[in-house]
Amino acid sequence: MKYFGTDGFRGKANEVLTADHAFNIGKFLGWxxxxxxxxxASCVIGKDTRRSSYMFEYALAAGLSSGGVDVNLLHVTTTPSVSYVTKSGDFDFGIMITASHNPFYDNGIKIIDKDGFKMEDAVLEKVEDYLDGKVEITCARNENIGKITDYIQGRNQYISYLTSTTIHSFRGYKVGLDCANGAASxxxxxxxxxxxxxxxxxHDEPDGLNINVDCGSTHIESLQKFVVEKGLDVGFAFDGDADRCxxxxxxxxxxDGDLIMYLCAVxxxxxxxxxxxxxxxxxxxxMGVEKALEKxxxxxxxxxVGDKYVSLEMQEHGYSIGGEESGHIIFNKYSTTGDGILTAIRVMEIIVGKKTMPSFLTAGVTLFPKTQINKRVQDAAAVLENPVVKEAIDQASLELDGSGRVLIRKSGTEPVIRILVEAREEEVCRKLAEQIAAKMEEAGQ
Structure with a gap:
């Protein structure tokens, strides 16, 4: 699609994504x-703490109400809370304004269907057609104009729901929380x-500019230091919209997400x-987590790659848990999407229930070392079809012989090929990744 990727319409605020876009998206969805x-029809809107989120919130609300939708503002809240409130409150759809783990100057608009999942592509394609001037619509008139209402109770309902998902008390445990100066705050x-x-x-004092800055799940170092210095039992770090942990x-x-999936699945x-x-x-x-799970x-x-694909696989087969190394974890019993705070509760539930420290829960896992190289090329598709490159990839896989793996994939947003090699020895990873990258360099000239 032209505007909407796997995580909505995202880009630099007032450059790639503008207030006009937000108004027109709202206007079309209203119609x-x-x-x-x-x-x-009615919807809910949530936003994270970045400065431009307020601008987009008001623009969306104006467009939606002009299209005839009653708008309920959750204000600063998490992406999973919007999914929960949309589904439990019987709204027609929800919208989250966020660029997740990106810097403050980026933002995004994510549209959620009535069941709490990401909106289907067929609807998003219609929105894009309107943005490109291919569709004409009318505005609501008279009593059909939508109303805009504060809906803080929706966020409170979500908080109550989270606390209801465990029978355990966390009393006596010292827990560190890094909120990434974002929605989890x-x-x-x-x-x-x-x-x-x-x-x-x-990192629970957002100012509109400090979201994700050297904090949260993408900059875990500060929480590591904090937990050790304060003598805490465990710490949890979220990203800007708190769908990761x-x-x-x-x-x-x-x-990370892989280890959390391991301990929860076991x-x-x-x-x-x-x-x-x-x-x-x-x-x-x-691959080390995969081997540990097999045992x-x-x-x-x-x-x-993408929590969208994980979610679709889980929906199709009814699997209990899925997620990504990046910390998006989906628990089918409790949520339709990755939820960082819910994930933290699930981990705490295991710690409390087993009466053990978190370090013991992943003692059976030995992560494989890995080397990743992002190779910028002029034509990624042509490079990957080059016989010399194919031979280098096949040769690396043959050398690993089941004791590791080679993963090659094109970036969906830039002319970059991502080379990932995992093996039991770090030196082997680096050598094979560099060999493949060198062949791509030759082929990309």
């Missing part, structure tokens, strides 16, 4: 969901304190709650 103002502390934890906060154990070691299998003994991951998940009698089923 589409009210069938030209012949029926009533308004929710995470309340949730964990309601569950009894003693919370220690960092990384954990840090009591020793300062990082538990726990679920022990309780006969892991459907078909299967975890859904992407092709980017670490526990659990299969890893891989999809293309």
């Amino acid at each position: 589409y969901f009210t069938d030209g103002a012949h029926k009533k 308004s929710i995470a502390k309340t949730v964990f304190e309601m569950l009894g934890a003693r919370t220690y906060m960092i 990384f954990a840090v154990d009591e020793k300062g070691n990082v538990l 726990h679920m299998k022990e309780r006969n709650a892991l459907i078909d003994d299967t975890v859904v991951a992407t092709i980017a998940s670490n 526990q009698g659990i299969r890893m089923k891989r999809t293309p």
Whole structure:
């Protein structure tokens, strides 16, 4: 699609994504969901803490109401909360304004369907046709103009829901929370304190410009240091819209999305709650985790990179858990999308239930070293079809002989080929990745 990628319409605010875009997206959705103002429709809007989110919120609300939709503003909240409120509140759709883990100057518009999933492509294509002037619509008139209402109770309902997903009290546990100066700042502390934890906060003072700056799940180092210095039992870091979660154990070691999926899947299998003994991951998940899961009698089923593909696989087969190394974890029983705070609760539930420290929960996993090289080329497709490049990739796979893997994929947004090699020895990873990159360099000239 021209504007909407796997995570919505995203780009630099007022350059790639403008207030005019937001108004027109809202205007079209208003017309589409009210069938030209012949029926009533309602939606919710949430936003993260970046400065431009307010501009886009007001532009979207104006467009939607002019199209005839009643708009309910959740204000600063998380992406998963918008999914939850949209589904549980019987709204026609939801919108989240966020650029997730990107810098403050980027932003995005993510549209969610009535069941809490990402909006189907067929609807997004219609929105794009309108933005390109291919469709004419009418505005609502008189009493059909939509109203705009604050809906803070929706966020409160979500907080109550999160606390209801566990029977355990977290009393006596010292928990660090890195909110990335983003959407989790308004929710995470309340949730964990309601569950009894003693919370220690960092990066929970957003100013519109500091979201994701040297903090959160993409910059985990500060939480590692914080957990060790404060002597905490565990720490959790979220990204800007809190649909991702990384954990840090009591020793300062990082538990990324792969390790969190491992410990949760093993726990679920022990309780006969892991459907078909299967975890859904992407092709980017670490082979060491896959091997560790196999020892526990659990299969890893891989999809293309993107939580969208993980979600579709889970929906189709009813699998219990899936996610990405980046920290998007989906628990089918509780949510339609990745939810960082919910993920943190699930990890805490295991720690409390087993009466153990988090470092013991992943003791059976040895991550494979990996080397990733992003190779910029003029024509990625042509380079990948080059016989010399193909031979280099085949030769690397043959050399690994099942003790590692080679993953080659094109970037969806730029002329870059991503080379990933995993093996039991770091030196082998680096050597094979560099050999493939060199052949691509030759082929790309």
